[in-house]
Amino acid sequence: MKLLVFGANSQLGRELCTLLTEREVDFVPLATDDVDLLKHKEVVKAVTRANPTQLINVATYANLQKAEADAESARLCDLVNTEGVTGLARVCGQLGIPMLHHSSSYVFDGRKKETYTEEDETNPTCRYGQSKWYGERALREEAEKHIILRTDWLFSRYRSQYFQNLIDTCKGQKGRVSVVDNRFSPTPASDVARVILGIALQVDCNASVWGTYHYNAMQPVNQDAFVQLALEEAAKHDKRLEKVMPDLAIELLPVEAPYIHNSALNCTKIMATFGIKQRSRGPGVVELIEALYGVRKKTPAAKAKPKVEVKPQAAVEAEAPPSKKGKAGPAASRKKTAKASSPRRAKRPARKAAGQKQSPSP
Ligand SMILES: NC(=O)c1ccc[n+]([C@@H]2O[C@H](COP(=O)([O-])OP(=O)(O)OC[C@H]3O[C@@H](n4cnc5c(N)ncnc54)[C@H](OP(=O)(O)O)[C@@H]3O)[C@@H](O)[C@H]2O)c1
Numbered sequence: 001m002k003l004l005v006f007g008a009n010s011q012l013g014r015e016l017c018t019l020l021t022e023r024e025v026d027f028v029p030l031a032t033d034d035v036d037l038l039k040h041k042e043v044v045k046a047v048t049r050a051n052p053t054q055l056i057n058v059a060t061y062a063n064l065q066k067a068e069a070d071a072e073s074a075r076l077c078d079l080v081n082t083e084g085v086t087g088l089a090r091v092c093g094q095l096g097i098p099m100l101h102h103s104s105s106y107v108f109d110g111r112k113k114e115t116y117t118e119e120d121e122t123n124p125t126c127r128y129g130q131s132k133w134y135g136e137r138a139l140r141e142e143a144e145k146h147i148i149l150r151t152d153w154l155f156s157r158y159r160s161q162y163f164q165n166l167i168d169t170c171k172g173q174k175g176r177v178s179v180v181d182n183r184f185s186p187t188p189a190s191d192v193a194r195v196i197l198g199i200a201l202q203v204d205c206n207a208s209v210w211g212t213y214h215y216n217a218m219q220p221v222n223q224d225a226f227v228q229l230a231l232e233e234a235a236k237h238d239k240r241l242e243k244v245m246p247d248l249a250i251e252l253l254p255v256e257a258p259y260i261h262n263s264a265l266n267c268t269k270i271m272a273t274f275g276i277k278q279r280s281r282g283p284g285v286v287e288l289i290e291a292l293y294g295v296r297k298k299t300p301a302a303k304a305k306p307k308v309e310v311k312p313q314a315a316v317e318a319e320a321p322p323s324k325k326g327k328a329g330p331a332a333s334r335k336k337t338a339k340a341s342s343p344r345r346a347k348r349p350a351r352k353a354a355g356q357k358q359s360p361s362p
Contacts, residue, residue: 110260
């Protein structure tokens, strides 16, 4: 098995390359500096040169807000997520190389109450979601041997700004933060890397498993419950935060476009087909918080060195969990707030009235 990884510098790409290195899988990582997805001739050359048994694409344009805000970003979003994927799919189709492509729960409109299955009708409501959906469609048309893996919001130590903002705001505003009232299933990028490797190994055994699959961590949560879990974890390493935690009040803001109400996915099919079980997000949150506080400096993943240049985290703009215009600071407040219970448990907080608010965003 030899894997060619496009998007090796993304948070998911880095986790994947780390895992492949640990497992001694033969792979070639490609970042934008190596090959720009938008330069088709370079893409063809790179694929031919690497001659992989499978191609994995986790490259993306993922800034939802910018894609809505200006025409140039919208165009780039379409180019990377649709045209870029079409180009890759065409090469794979022509050369008979199986292609695994990572997509997003934002192909749905978020109106469903339950988790989304692969059979649910897609109806993207934002530019990013549309571009991912068109990318999926092109892949289905161009390459018979394809796997589309949709996930919900990802987090990792490479994308910790959301958590840092949250902690800073909570301390700065004496326990008052505000988040969007959405339901999602945040998933450690390292867990998705595990899933991708699991699929790749079965494809390598000639399993005929082409199609679309969903994966995210167990148990969808509302963003306030997720935020509370992260803050409680952080408070274990932060005296100032620990002090304000008894006054924690999480205000809930309405979900506004381009974000959607519910982005959690049903993972029955991936379990039935590949035997891939959903994991808890808890250990991923603990690991990320410990990394933020420098508690666990050398995780096994951090020790491995994939052949990928690591860019500063701040340089990466991301698909973010729903936030109020992606900024901390005053925002049109709604009604609900949540008061923290005793630390440790991520149970849904009780409501109380609040004043100031904050909208964490990566
Ligand atoms: N983040 C989430 O919450 C989330 C949720 C659901 C699904 N997904 C999907 O998961 C995948 C990975 O997401 P992520 O958060 O790990 O992404 P990310 O960290 O935002 O990284 C995106 C990567 O795409 C690469 N890229 C952008 N334009 C490119 C181009 N023209 N040619 C080649 N590479 C290009 C960038 O490469 P450089 O750094 O080299 O510029 C960057 O490393 C995507 O398919 C995304 O849609 C993500």
